Amino acid sequence: MYNFVFQNTTKVYFGPNQLSHLGEELKQFGKRVLLTYGGGTIKKIGLYDKVMDELKKADLTVFELSGIEPNPRHTTVNKGRDICKKEKIDVLLAVGGGSTIDCTKLIAAATFYDGDSWDLVTHKAPVTKALPVCTILTLAATGSEMNSGAVISNIQTNEKYGLIHPLLQPKVSFLDPTNTYSVSAYQTACGSADILSHVFDVFYFNKAEKMDMVERVMEDVIKTVIKYAPIAIKEPTNYQARANLMWASSWALNGFLQTGGEFHAPCHAMEHELSAFYDITHGLGLAILTPRWMEYILDESNVSQFKKFGINVFGIDPKLPDMEIARKAISSLSDFLFNKLGLKSTLSEVGIDDKNFKIMAHKACRGGVLSGYKPLTEEDVEKIYRMCL
Amino acid sequence: MYNFVFQNTTKVYFGPNQLSHLGEELKQFGKRVLLTYGGGTIKKIGLYDKVMDELKKADLTVFELSGIEPNPRHTTVNKGRDICKKEKIDVLLAVGGGSTIDCTKLIAAATFYDGDSWDLVTHKAPVTKALPVCTILTLAATGSEMNSGAVISNIQTNEKYGLIHPLLQPKVSFLDPTNTYSVSAYQTACGSADILSHVFDVFYFNKAEKMDMVERVMEDVIKTVIKYAPIAIKEPTNYQARANLMWASSWALNGFLQTGGEFHAPCHAMEHELSAFYDITHGLGLAILTPRWMEYILDESNVSQFKKFGINVFGIDPKLPDMEIARKAISSLSDFLFNKLGLKSTLSEVGIDDKNFKIMAHKACRGGVLSGYKPLTEEDVEKIYRMCL
Structure with a gap:
């Protein structure tokens, strides 16, 4: 009988030249931003500089977590979580593909949990709260930019699990297809x-x-x-x-x-x-x-x-x-x-x-x-x- | 270049037997509900009783505005607005088709405007705030249950205008196809x-x-x-x-x-x-x-x-x-x-x-x-x- 609940609250800016809205969107959540990304492609394609320009214009204080792996690891989540706690981060900005976004979602939730972030992935501890996450997508693949799921790996135990929680839903996502021009x-x-x-x-x-x-x-x-x-x-x-x-x-x-x-x-x-x-x-x-x-x-x-x-x-x-x-x-x-x-x-x-x-x-x-x-x-x-x- | 912004925040409960969620959803906005509907079809199909049961179970205080016209009129909006102000309504529940929902959206906005509600429709006055609106749809037609538009008529001036404003977006909509079984x-x-x-x-x-x-x-x-x-x-x-x-x-x-x-x-x-x-x-x-x-x-x-x-x-x-x-x-x-x-x-x-x-x-x-x-x-x-x- 098609009994289901549909809600998707993410605000999507689609198309080129939408980054001018980045500052105003992030600001509504606070002043201190953790920018997260992977291996540095975003620097090669010039996106890093564009993003930093917008963050500067908006007078935001930026911290960074780079090197998020494909198949992102819970140890990286823990690292990001530590930055969020120490630097009193207000909002996370993930710039990358599904791996970077997934990792960032978990960081957002792990900030409100004192133990190992892996506990959240394995449901040993519940997600109770999460920092707001915004994203700038650079790869068409996982859909993480517009859903409440995240997949994290534990390489110590050879485990890779998904977690779905409404608090992980990105607040705002910027989808500019030209950011995928350089994808191999x-x-x-x-x-x-x-x-x-x-x-x-x-x-x-x-x-x-x-x-x-x-x-x-x-x-x-x-x-x-x-x-x-x-x-x-x-x-x-x-x-x-x-x-x-x-x-x-x-x-x-x-x-x-x-x-x-x-x-x-x-x-x-x-x-x-x-x-x-x-x-x-x-x-x-x-x-x-x-x-x-x-x-x-x-x-x-x-x-x-x-x-x-x-x-x-x-x-x-x-x-x-x-x-x-x-x-x-x-x-x-x-x-x-x-x-x-x-x-x-x-x-x-x-x-x-x-x-x-x-x-x-x-x-x-x-x-x-x-x-x-x-x-x-x-x-x-x-x-x-x-x-x- | 497909430059657009997409966001749709409405939470949709689709299918029969979802009305058990009505009370919990309304309660998050407050205790005092204005139930709005049209000519009484919802009584004939038994929906009115079901809704009232749920509202009673949730211990909500219910006020009513019935008789909303097809091509709903700004005078009816004014009437609803008066009830909202007088009774300190927290949330509106529209039960009906597009006309009832549109009228209710305007009531929600007009509650925060002291002049004639027609001023909002004609953009003489801006929408600044609106009460939350929930809906129970009884006719597949306008899409008002999941968008931020409303169309209102002024029969004195033979005018019918549409207004689109993000504050008019329904918070929660119940879409039960069986509620349309009796539609002619x-x-x-x-x-x-x-x-x-x-x-x-x-x-x-x-x-x-x-x-x-x-x-x-x-x-x-x-x-x-x-x-x-x-x-x-x-x-x-x-x-x-x-x-x-x-x-x-x-x-x-x-x-x-x-x-x-x-x-x-x-x-x-x-x-x-x-x-x-x-x-x-x-x-x-x-x-x-x-x-x-x-x-x-x-x-x-x-x-x-x-x-x-x-x-x-x-x-x-x-x-x-x-x-x-x-x-x-x-x-x-x-x-x-x-x-x-x-x-x-x-x-x-x-x-x-x-x-x-x-x-x-x-x-x-x-x-x-x-x-x-x-x-x-x-x-x-x-x-x-x-x-x-």
């Missing part, structure tokens, strides 16, 4: 695979109730990525392509596509183990896993959804037998990910063997079977990992 | 025409920049209405149909479809004069005007958009000449509105002659030409009214 072909491909996976994994291929209109929008998001990711790879400064990918990333996981039922994400659960054990790029892990997972779960009970996918997204001839359409749809997706986007198609190619599959499968299923069309047991998960070799 | 075939048709018009008039057929992904969503909203409105008319208790129409109404005008450029609404400007002079149902006025307006503005400079509409929405053969596709698209829309939805197709049929066309055209263009693909002068507007006879 590889990272563009990984980000695109991530966007697709949110739609497939969380919304489109599971038992959750889908409202017809919203299911069409899911297909729009998928088709947007399929159309524009190859263009962005070929023409990195194609504004149309970068803009469509960026807005698709936000809408793939900002709540709108959920119209009932539970929240499933079996591929994400499986991928988090890959990243936790091997620190591989999230989107690449998802790309390798997704078509295998689809092959594994496809059966007579869910073929109609795969058929719909094949016809509506890839334009496969609806007169073919259902199972053939479904298989063609999955191979079309593989072709897109591994040929059109040029991503590596197996775990072996990225240097991962079957050594840890058993323990990874065990950890992926720590909360019980992974729900979805076909509930996945540890044995299922291990089999899917093997299909990726 | 006629009102379902008018509401559906209203939803369509928001997409056509404001977003799809104008010079505003359209992001590809979002334009596909516009077409989804249109196709949702075309698919489900006739089903809802034939089977008033078809949940799928009512749910899709309801969510379509919210998303047609909640900000998501706007990705740049200006906000145009020429058909709405023309319709507001029809309603102001003749108090006709908004959706019916829009239905009669829209295909004529399309015929009037169609030319070589914009035929590609009409062609896209014809192919993507009505599946018209893309191999036909562009102008033929465009004309077929417009006649398909007329067929939908006047045959499938059964709406009257001319102004004459609803008892309107050309007596006031000149003055209506003059008033519609009070702010200058109506912008859009083809800027419309007073003469153009009068011609379009005549095409509707």
